[in-house]
Each structure stands twice: as structure tokens, then as C-alpha cells.
Amino acid sequence: MTDPCPIVHVIDDDDSVRKAVMRLLQAAGYEVQGYANAGEFLIGPPPPSSLGCIVLDVRMPGPSGLELQSALQRQGSGLPIIFLTGHGDIPMSVQAIKGGAVDFLTKPVQRQALLAAVQNALDVQQQASSQRQRSNALRMLYQKLTAREREILRLVVEGKLNKQIASALGIAERTVKSHRAQLMEKMQVTSLAELVRTASQIEHLD
Amino acid sequence: MQRAVEGKGWFGEICRSLLVVLSFAFVFFLLQRLTFLLRFPPYERTTLWIPGALTLSVLLVWPTRQWWKFYLGLCLGAYAAYYDDLEIPGSVALLAAQFHFITVAAGCWAIQRFSPLTPFSTVSSLMVFVLTAGVLIPLATSIPSEVPRLIRGESEAWPTAIRSFLCIALGMLIGTPALTSAMLTFRGWLRSAPWQEKLEGIGLTISVLVVGLWVFNTSVDTNALPALVYAPIPLLLWAALRFEVAGASWALLAIAYLSTWNAINDRGPFVGGTREDHVLQLQLFLLAVSLPLLLMAAGVRERRCAFTLLHREIEERRRMEDRFRLVVESTPSAILMINAQGLIILANKQTERLFGYSQRELIGRTVETLFPQRLRSHAREALEYFFQAPALMAIGSGEDFRGLRTDGEEIPIEVGLTPIESSSGLLALAAVTDNRERQRAEEARRELVHASRLAVMSEFTASIAHEINQPLGAILSNADAAEILLESPSPPLEEVRRILADIRSDDLRASDVIRKLRSLLRRGEVERVSLEINEIAHDVLMILRSEVQRRGIEVRGEMTTEPAYVLGDRVHLQQVLLNLMINAMEAMAETAGSKQLTVTTTVEEEEVVVSVTDTGPGVSRECRSRLFERFYSTKREGMGMGLAISRSLIEEHGGRLWVDSEEGQGATFHFSLPAQMEHPLKAESTSQAVVAAEACR
Numbered sequence: 001m002t003d004p005c006p007i008v009h010v011i012d013d014d015d016s017v018r019k020a021v022m023r024l025l026q027a028a029g030y031e032v033q034g035y036a037n038a039g040e041f042l043i044g045p046p047p048p049s050s051l052g053c054i055v056l057d058v059r060m061p062g063p064s065g066l067e068l069q070s071a072l073q074r075q076g077s078g079l080p081i082i083f084l085t086g087h088g089d090i091p092m093s094v095q096a097i098k099g100g101a102v103d104f105l106t107k108p109v110q111r112q113a114l115l116a117a118v119q120n121a122l123d124v125q126q127q128a129s130s131q132r133q134r135s136n137a138l139r140m141l142y143q144k145l146t147a148r149e150r151e152i153l154r155l156v157v158e159g160k161l162n163k164q165i166a167s168a169l170g171i172a173e174r175t176v177k178s179h180r181a182q183l184m185e186k187m188q189v190t191s192l193a194e195l196v197r198t199a200s201q202i203e204h205l206d
Numbered sequence: 207m208q209r210a211v212e213g214k215g216w217f218g219e220i221c222r223s224l225l226v227v228l229s230f231a232f233v234f235f236l237l238q239r240l241t242f243l244l245r246f247p248p249y250e251r252t253t254l255w256i257p258g259a260l261t262l263s264v265l266l267v268w269p270t271r272q273w274w275k276f277y278l279g280l281c282l283g284a285y286a287a288y289y290d291d292l293e294i295p296g297s298v299a300l301l302a303a304q305f306h307f308i309t310v311a312a313g314c315w316a317i318q319r320f321s322p323l324t325p326f327s328t329v330s331s332l333m334v335f336v337l338t339a340g341v342l343i344p345l346a347t348s349i350p351s352e353v354p355r356l357i358r359g360e361s362e363a364w365p366t367a368i369r370s371f372l373c374i375a376l377g378m379l380i381g382t383p384a385l386t387s388a389m390l391t392f393r394g395w396l397r398s399a400p401w402q403e404k405l406e407g408i409g410l411t412i413s414v415l416v417v418g419l420w421v422f423n424t425s426v427d428t429n430a431l432p433a434l435v436y437a438p439i440p441l442l443l444w445a446a447l448r449f450e451v452a453g454a455s456w457a458l459l460a461i462a463y464l465s466t467w468n469a470i471n472d473r474g475p476f477v478g479g480t481r482e483d484h485v486l487q488l489q490l491f492l493l494a495v496s497l498p499l500l501l502m503a504a505g506v507r508e509r510r511c512a513f514t515l516l517h518r519e520i521e522e523r524r525r526m527e528d529r530f531r532l533v534v535e536s537t538p539s540a541i542l543m544i545n546a547q548g549l550i551i552l553a554n555k556q557t558e559r560l561f562g563y564s565q566r567e568l569i570g571r572t573v574e575t576l577f578p579q580r581l582r583s584h585a586r587e588a589l590e591y592f593f594q595a596p597a598l599m600a601i602g603s604g605e606d607f608r609g610l611r612t613d614g615e616e617i618p619i620e621v622g623l624t625p626i627e628s629s630s631g632l633l634a635l636a637a638v639t640d641n642r643e644r645q646r647a648e649e650a651r652r653e654l655v656h657a658s659r660l661a662v663m664s665e666f667t668a669s670i671a672h673e674i675n676q677p678l679g680a681i682l683s684n685a686d687a688a689e690i691l692l693e694s695p696s697p698p699l700e701e702v703r704r705i706l707a708d709i710r711s712d713d714l715r716a717s718d719v720i721r722k723l724r725s726l727l728r729r730g731e732v733e734r735v736s737l738e739i740n741e742i743a744h745d746v747l748m749i750l751r752s753e754v755q756r757r758g759i760e761v762r763g764e765m766t767t768e769p770a771y772v773l774g775d776r777v778h779l780q781q782v783l784l785n786l787m788i789n790a791m792e793a794m795a796e797t798a799g800s801k802q803l804t805v806t807t808t809v810e811e812e813e814v815v816v817s818v819t820d821t822g823p824g825v826s827r828e829c830r831s832r833l834f835e836r837f838y839s840t841k842r843e844g845m846g847m848g849l850a851i852s853r854s855l856i857e858e859h860g861g862r863l864w865v866d867s868e869e870g871q872g873a874t875f876h877f878s879l880p881a882q883m884e885h886p887l888k889a890e891s892t893s894q895a896v897v898a899a900e901a902c903r
Contacts, residue, residue: 014676014680016676016677016680016708016711016712016715017676017677017679017680017683019680019684019708020679020680020681020682020683020684020687020708020712021680021683023683023684023687023701023705024683024684024686024687024690026687027686027687027688027690027691028690059672059752059755059756060755061755084679085672086671086672086673086675086676086679086752087668087669087671087672087675089668106675107675107676107678107679107682108675108678108679108681108682108683109679109682109683110682111682111683111686111689111690114683
């Protein structure tokens with residue numbers, strides 16, 4: 001399901017800059033792919049679930065870096081973007097960060113800054129990816145619940161007592177207890193606290 | 207009516223002519239009668255015969271076509287004078303008059319023929335007059351009448367002939383100038399002579415009459431003759447010196463009549479011996495006095511004329527000199543006149559002011575000393591060349607030529623030399639122009655050009671920074687990569703070498719950008735060097751590459767394949783192109799469609815033309831007329847100097863800058879420069895190149 005090795009995509013129209021950045025990242029041990037412009041990248045984009053990040057020049061002939069960013073966002077790409085520009089101004093960086101860029105660097109870029117940014121981006125993506133896997137699993141568990149169990153789950157998470165739940169639903173307190181046990185088993189949790197946290201994650205996903 | 211007027215004119219003419227005839231006849235008659243009065247009784251002879259002088263005078267004064275009137279008058283007067291003469295009947299007198307008129311007319315013709323000037327104005331013309339009227343006419347008149355008696359061998363024939371000759375000659379010589387002047391100049395003299403001169407004239411007249419009466423009325427011993435007859439001489443000299451031939455002749459005439467009159471009446475110095483002796487003595491005396499006197503008077507007159515002419519000429523020269531001086535002094539330039547030895551012979555006030563010397567110090571100084579030591583040999587050579595090949599010539603125009611003030615300050619000047627031919631040889635008129643003002647203005651203008659360039663460049667500093675940061679970034683990343691690679695146990699040296707090569711090329715690229723920017727930013731000296739126009743266009747396109755990208759403009763460069771060399775200043779031409787391109791980009795800022803900027807270079811006959819075309823809104827007719835004015839701008843933040851400066855820069859290169867535009871159709875700015883013929887060093891042609899074709903949406 002996941003590539004074992006993340007790829008850093010370097011998009012810069014300036015050949016020498018692109019080559020130098022790619023060299024640096026390769027030397028640092030990353031798998032690197034270079035593109036001369038946004039179009040080249042969009043022709044064969046990596047699958048949305050692939051691991052990696054994008055090092056993107058802002059100013060390029062054809063679609064600019066910022067335009068590529070919004071296009072990728074629309075496509076739901078999960079690749080984090082690090083902007084690398086020859087001369088950045090404040091409006092430009094604000095727009096980039098608002099668009100979800102993880103970093104905004106200016107050339108000439110310090111080695112530590114670039115490598116840290118790339119590592120950070122990959123970590124973020126890694127996290128996001130495991131998060132996503134986890135919520136997918138939770139969602140599948142949740143879907144196994146019956147309508148009554150989901151109702152009870154909602155009320156439990158709201159902090160209602162069994163007695164209150166029973167009266168609210170017009171059923172016996174014992175029945176509530178049995179449903180609750182069933183539901184905790186189905187959700188693979190052992191404590192009420194764990195159930196509440198899991199439920200909140202599901203809520204967030206919806 | 208016409209007929210009446212004509213009739214009247216014709217009648218008047220007749221009357222006038224008749225009047226002339228009668229007047230002349232009357233005067234002739236009177237003079238003839240006067241002559242009769244002065245005859246020495248038994249011989250019927252006199253010392254001088256005036257009527258002949260009257261005839262000659264009128265013929266000299268009046269034009270030939272009027273002579274017939276005097277001929278008629280003469281006949282009439284002569285006939286009338288001899289009407290009651292017992293010895294000579296009127297018919298004989300009439301016959302003699304014919305003969306007289308012919309000889310006098312011939313003499314008059316001769317005088318006018320050989321001395322075209324007034325007969326008494328110069329010595330030479332007077333000589334002609336003396337020869338004709340004093341020798342030829344008397345000979346022709348006196349000898350023929352004596353011929354029969356001479357042939358018969360009468361003893362009295364020769365003396366009579368001589369007396370007759372002298373009588374006519376004296377009359378002619380003394381009478382003609384007197385009568386002529388009376389007819390020609392006396393009225394004018396009366397009208398215009400100053401009162402002192404008139405008073406002098408009256409004084410002279412009285413003196414002559416008094417002295418004449420006294421001298422020729424005094425009966426003395428014959429021995430005393432010489433001393434006494436000299437008495438009128440000073441008066442005659444006075445007349446000759448002050449009143450010229452006219453005064454001298456009238457004074458002579460007075461003396462002649464007085465002496466004759468007194469001699470007839472046995473008074474005065476000429477009374478010894480026989481009557482014939484009296485007449486002869488008197489005649490010889492008058493001749494001896496009158497000839498040198500008349501000649502002297504003519505000489506005085508000639509001298510005076512020459513003197514007047516000379517005086518007038520000097521006056522004229524002085525006026526010319528004054529005018530020249532005025533012109534020279536009022537000229538704003540410093541003006542010097544330099545002779546072939548390089549000495550200053552004239553200098554105006556402006557020269558004093560410019561160099562700090564006084565005029566007196568300047569004159570006689572060598573012109574070299576007005577230049578600094580290092581330029582003196584140059585100035586000397588220029589001047590030597592000028593005097594060898596005199597023609598309009600400029601020293602120091604277009605170069606840094608300087609003059610040296612007396613206080614040691616060097617001032618920028620320009621010297622124009624003009625050859626002047628003068629009586630003392632060829633001179634150089636040097637006009638020295640003070641270039642300090644001009645240099646200051648030029649300095650200010652250069653400052654402005656530079657400031658405008660900086661202003662334009664400041665508009666795209668972001669792009670400039672990008673252009674430099676790009677290679678710097680590559681260098682840094684390459685170096686970092688190499689460092690990491692070298693830390694590995696077995697470093698890939700081949701890769702490191704490649705990295706180093708890339709670092710070098712990126713470094714060169716960065717320094718290239720910086721060099722081009724520096725030349726644009728600095729304020730250097732204006733140069734005139736051979737430049738390839740495509741190279742300039744490429745440089746500007748390179749500097750603007752990032753800016754063009756930032757603005758999302760598509761740039762095309764359509765360069766001529768022919769070698770397009772011009773003579774000029776690289777930075778200034780780049781500045782013009784930069785201005786035009788920035789303007790074009792700004793014009794397209796609001797354009798919704800595709801933004802295209804095309805730079806075209808073409809070679810046309812003797813011109814290289816660079817055009818910048820945009821797809822902006824174009825320039826309205828109203829704007830177009832004001833586009834190149836200073837401080838006119840359609841941009842919100844524009845200073846309005848860009849195009850004005852661009853145009854002046856191009857005009858400085860001998861070119862033109864103009865615009866073609868239709869509203870809504872974009873605009874094309876062109877500038878042309880005189881093409882430099884075949885570049886000596888390189889003739890490589892730039893291939894048709896599309897520099898960049900990038901689109902951004």
C-alpha cells in the first residue's frame with residue numbers, strides 16, 4: 001500500500017539551480033526527481049498516496065509555483081510543498097503558507113535549512129499518512145456498529161449515565177449495559193476514556 | 207489740351223533759348239566794348255582780350271547741343287560791338303567771329319577730350335588747358351591774320367603777331383578760369399561757404415583793388431619797377447592758396463585791368479619807353495605772374511582734394527574700425543586677433559574677463575600663454591597649420607580643451623579660428639567660447655540621465671535580485687552537495703569535479719549579471735565606441751528576463767541577421783531600450799489578453815532601427831503629441847522623464863525616436879541610429895533568434 005522510500009520532487013526552471021538542489025538532496029540520501037516546469041510535473045503526477053514532498057520554485061515560465069500549489073490542492077494531493085524562491089516578498093510567502101506550504105525558503109538556501117525542511121515535510125506526510133490509515137481503520141470499525149449502538153455511543157461520549165440513556169431511549173438500563181459492552185468490544189477499546197478519544201477522532205473525520 | 211501744353215512748352219523753349227542767345231550776345235558785346243576801352247590809343251591794341259575767354263567758358267560749361275545758341279549770340283554780339291567801328295566793318299567782324307567760334311570750339315573739344323576732369327582741378331588738366339587755350343587757340347587766331355603782312359616781310363609784322371598772340375593767350379588764360387568759376391561755382395560758394403570765408407573773400411577783393419590801384423597808379427622811376435610790381439604778389443598768392451584757381455584768376459584779372467588801365471593813362475610802373483614796350487612789358491609781366499600762379503592754384507587744389515580724400519578715407523577707416531570694435535566688444539565670445547607670429551594684436555573685454563588679463567597685458571603677448579603648459583605645443587601646431595592653410599578651423603571642439611587664467615585656474619574653452627586678410631598680412635580671428643556654463647549644464651543633464659536610469663532600474667530590483675540569487679543559490683547547493691559527498695568513505699571524485707565545474711560556470715554567470723548591472727548603475731564617462739545592436743538588445747533582455755517572467759509577459763526578440771554596428775555609448779543605448787521595454791510592460795499591466803513584447807532590430811540602408819512593440823492599449827492621438835515632453839506621464843507614479851531623456855539620448859547619437867500606434871492596437875516605439883559601415887573587427891551575424899517564448903496565464 002505504501003512506497004517504502006519517499007521521493008523529493010524538485011521543480012525549478014533554472015537548470016543549474018535544479019541540478020544543484022537535486023545533487024544536495026541526493027547526497028543527503030534522498031530519492032530525487034527533477035522537473036523543469038509545473039507542466040512537466042503535472043503530466044505524470046505521483047499517486048496521491050505516494051510518500052514524498054515537493055521543492056518548488058515560485059517564479060517560473062508557464063504556471064507559477066503558487067498556481068501549481070493550488071492545482072495540486074484541488075486534486076487532493078498529499079504531497080507537502082516547500083517553496084524555494086530567488087526573491088520572496090511577504091505577500092508571496094503569506095499566499096504560499098495559506099495554501100498549505102510547509103516551508104518558504106529563499107535562495108541561496110542554507111543546507112541545514114533545506115534538509116530540515118525536507119525532513120520536516122516528509123515527517124509531516126508520514127504522520128498524516130499513518131493518521132489517515134488509523135482513521136480509515138476506525139471508520140471501518142464504526143461502520144460495523146448498529147444504529148442503536150451508534151446512538152448509545154453518541155450519548156456515552158456526551159457523558160450521560162446509563163440510567164439517563166435508558167430513560168432517554170425508553171429502554172431498560174440492563175439493555176443499555178449490554179449494548180455498551182458490545183460496542184466497546186466492536187470498537188476495540190477497553191476503557192471509557194479510550195472510547196471517548198476514538199469517538200472524537202471519528203467525529204473529526206466526518 | 208495736350209497740344210496746348212506742348213505748344214506752350216515749345217514756346218517756352220524758344221523763349222529760353224532766345225534769352226540765352228541775347229544774354230550771351232549782350233555780355234560778349236560788353237566785354238568787347240571793355241576791351242576797346244583798354245586799347246592803347248595809336249595801336250588799337252590791348253594787353254588782354256577777354257571776350258574769347260567768355261566764348262571758351264560757355265562752351266566748356268554747356269553741353270555741345272546747346273552751342274548753337276552761343277554761336278548765334280557770338281555773331282550777334284560781335285556784329286553789335288563793331289557796329290560803329292570805323293576801321294572794321296560789321297561784316298568783317300562777323301567773319302572773324304565765325305573763325306573765332308571754330309577755333310574756340312575745336313580748343314574746347316580738345317580740352318574736354320584730353321582732360322575729362324574740370325580743367326582747373328589738377329595740375330595736369332591745367333597743363334592741357336594752358337597748352338590749348340594759352341598756345342594753340344591764340345596761335346590759330348593770331349597768326350592767320352598776320353600771315354599776309356609776314357609774307358610781305360613788313361618789319362612790324364612779327365612784333366604785332368607776338369603782341370596779338372600774347373593778348374589772346376592772356377585773355378584766355380586769365381579770363382577762362384575766372385568766367386567759368388563765376389558760372390559754375392560762384393553761386394554755390396555764396397550759398398554754402400562759411401561766413402569767415404566770405405569775409406576773407408571780401409577782404410581779399412578790397413586788398414587786391416587797393417594794392418592794385420596803389421601800385422599801378424604810382425608814377426615812379428623805371429628803376430623802381432621790380433620792387434613795386436612785387437607788391438601784389440602776396441595778395442595773388444593769398445588768392446591762389448585760399449581760393450584756388452577761381453580766386454587767383456579773378457585777382458589776376460583785377461590786377462591786369464588795373465595795370466592796363468593805369469598804363470594807358472601813363473601811370474604806374476609800366477610807363478617807360480614806347481607804347482609797344484609798355485604793352486609787351488605788361489603782357490610779359492602778367493604772363494610771368496599768371497602762369498605759375500594758376501599752376502600753383504591748381505596744385506593747391508589738387509593737394510587739397512587729395513587731402514580731403516585722404517581725410518575722408520581716414521574718417522571712413524576710423525568709422526569702420528569703430529564699428530568693428532563695437533561688434534568685437536559686444537560679442538558674447540572672447541575675441542582675439544592673432545598675427546602669423548602668434549602674437550595677440552587685438553583683444554576684447556570678454557577676453558579680459560575670461561582670462562583675467564587686462565587688454566594692455568594681452569596685446570603683444572603670445573597666444574600660447576593663454577593655454578596650460580601641456581596644451582601649448584598643440585595650440586602652436588594648430589596655429590601653424592592654420593597659417594599654412596588658412597580656413598575656418600576649430601580647436602578644442604568636442605574634446606577637453608582648456609585655457610589658463612592669470613590666476614592659474616583652467617577653464618574649458620573652445621576656439622574657432624577665422625582667417626582675415628588685412629593690409630599687414632594674414633591674421634587669425636580667434637573666437638574663444640567659455641564652456642563652463644555648457645559643461646555645468648551637461649553635468650546636470652548627465653546627472654539626470656543617470657538618476658532616470660536608477661529610477662527605472664529601481665522598479666525591478668526584485669527581478670534583479672532574483673537574477674543574481676539564482677546562480678548564487680546553485681553555487682551554495684552544489685558546494686553543500688560536494689561537502690556531503692566528500693564526507694563519505696569513498697567520495698565520488700568524478701561527481702565532485704563536475705560539481706566544481708558547475709560552480710565555476712554559475713559564478714561566471716553571476717558576475718556577468720553583476721557586471722552588466724554595474725555598468726548600468728554607475729555614472730561613467732560618455733563613450734563613442736562601435737557597438738553591435740543585437741548584443742545590446744540581448745543584454746537588456748537578459749537583465750529584464752525575470753521581470754518579464756514576473757509580469758507574465760511573452761517576449762520575442764527578432765534580430766537582424768546582418769551585422770548592425772552603430773557608434774555610441776553602450777549604457778545610454780541600453781538605457782533607452784530599457785526605458786522602452788519597461789514602458790511597454792507597464793502599458794500591458796492591465797491588458798487582459800496575451801501580453802506580448804517584441805524587440806526587433808533591422809538594418810535599413812544607412813540606419814539601424816530598433817523597435818519595441820507591445821500589445822497594450824496603444825497611445826491616443828492626444829497623448830502622442832505630448833509623449834516626449836518632459837514631466838508628461840500617463841503612469842500614476844511616472845516622473846515623465848523616461849521618454850524625454852530617451853529621445854535626447856538618441857538624438858545625441860544622431861538618430862531619431864518615434865512612435866507608431868493605433869488606439870487599442872498596441873504601440874511600437876522605434877529608434878534609429880546611423881549605421882556604422884562594415885565593422886573592422888568582427889562581421890559575425892547573429893542568427894534570427896527567438897530569445898524567449900513563454901506564456902503564463
